[in-house]
Amino acid sequence: QSVLTQPPSASGAPGQRVTISCTGSSSNIGAVYDVHWYQQLPGAAPKLLIYASTNRPSGVPDRFSGSKSGTSASLAITGLRAEDEADYYCQSYDSSLSGWVFGGGTKLTVL
Amino acid sequence: QVQLQESGPGLVKPSETLSLTCIVSGGSIRSDHWNWIRQPPGKGLEWVGHIYYRGTAKYNPSLKSRVSISVDASKNQFSLSLSSVTAADTAVYYCARCGDSCYKYGMDVWGQGTTVTVSS
Numbered sequence: 001q002s003v004l005t006q007p008p009s010a011s012g013a014p015g016q017r018v019t020i021s022c023t024g025s026s027s028n029i030g031a032v033y034d035v036h037w038y039q040q041l042p043g044a045a046p047k048l049l050i051y052a053s054t055n056r057p058s059g060v061p062d063r064f065s066g067s068k069s070g071t072s073a074s075l076a077i078t079g080l081r082a083e084d085e086a087d088y089y090c091q092s093y094d095s096s097l098s099g100w101v102f103g104g105g106t107k108l109t110v111l
Numbered sequence: 112q113v114q115l116q117e118s119g120p121g122l123v124k125p126s127e128t129l130s131l132t133c134i135v136s137g138g139s140i141r142s143d144h145w146n147w148i149r150q151p152p153g154k155g156l157e158w159v160g161h162i163y164y165r166g167t168a169k170y171n172p173s174l175k176s177r178v179s180i181s182v183d184a185s186k187n188q189f190s191l192s193l194s195s196v197t198a199a200d201t202a203v204y205y206c207a208r209c210g211d212s213c214y215k216y217g218m219d220v221w222g223q224g225t226t227v228t229v230s231s
Contacts, residue, residue, distance in 0.1 A: 002155065036217030038156075045205055045224050046148075046156065051217040089156055093214055097172055100146075100213065105155040 003028060004090050004103035011109040012080045020075045020106045022090030028101060030071035033093040037066055037075045040087040040105075049088070050075060077108075085110045113138035115206050115222035123200075123229050129193040133206030133222060140164060140187045144209040146218060147180060147191045149202040159204075161213060162189060196229045203227075 005023040012018040022035060029035055037050040048057050050066035053073060065076045073092075077084055090103040119131035133145070147159040160170040162180045170178050179192045193200060203226050207218040 034215060034217075038218075040156075045221040046207075046218075047221070048217050048219045051219070052215055057219060087155075091156075091158075091217065099169055099171055100158040100161070102148075102156040102158060 002104040003094055003097065003101040004092060006088075006090060006103035006106045008104065009107045009109065011111055012077075013111045014080055014082065016080050017076065017078045018080060018108065019077075020088050020090075020108070022073045022075070022103050024071050024073075024092060024094075026071060027096040028071075028092045028094040029068065029073055031095055033095075035066065035068055035073040036091045037064075037073075038089045038091065040089065042086070046089065080110055082110050084108060113143075113208060113220050115208065115220055117204060117206050117222045117225040119204075119225060119227070121226055121228060123196055123227060124231050125197055125229055126195055129191070129196050129200060129227055129229070131191045131204055131206075131225065131227070132188050133190070134186075134188045135208075136187070138208075140182055140184050140189060143211070144213050145180075145182070145189045146207045146209065146213070148205045148207055148218075149200075150205070150224075151199075151202045157202075159191065159193075161209075198229050201227065201229045 034052040038046040040046045053068040160180045162168040168180045182189045203224040205224045206222045208220040210216040
């Protein structure tokens with residue numbers, strides 16, 4: 001029931017590439033609002049991974065990248081590592097709700 | 112660098128008011144933008160509300176009638192108040208900072224979170 005829709009789960013073997021999608025609408029991603037991505041390791045607070053759809057904060061490896069097109073955005077992780085196993089959330093602003101919204105989260109499993 | 116620390120009671124009775132504080136260190140509450148986010152057990156993140164020192168607060172429409180966020184600049188902290196709580200308000204509550212713009216830069220600093228349980 002989240003305003004932003006993410007697949008509940010994703011998986012990949014070490015070294016592989018995995019992508020996580022985030023689908024919104026014309027009142028959020030499809031408008032001018034940027035998408036941000038967060039990584040939440042087990043038992044920890046979320047950490048900003050990608051901001052403004054495509055930018056990495058200092059210290060985030062370039063294995064993580066983001067893109068946005070139309071009403072959707074994606075997070076790509078290359079060279080998958082065991083420590084990437086976490087929950088990933090997208091976030092944007094929704095003009096209909098006049099507030100920030102999160103996707104439901106995607107649990108990434110490294111096989 | 113900016114650090115955030117949530118504090119408040121871990122147990123609140125149904126129908127009472129939940130009150131949490133986020134202490135800001137390493138930076139000024141007068142700059143940047145400040146948020147509360149919560150995460151029910153085993154569930155995803157939910158934005159609760161946002162405040163800017165010089166502006167009005169924004170709240171999640173689903174909570175708007177019960178929530179209030181305020182800033183105490185003298186103590187460099189901001190607070191959350193959620194009234195008439197029920198078991199559905201049981202969650203880990205996080206405070207988080209946006210930089211110059213939540214729209215543009217996302218929430219780049221988070222507190223460790225504090226668990227609040229609503230139970231009699």
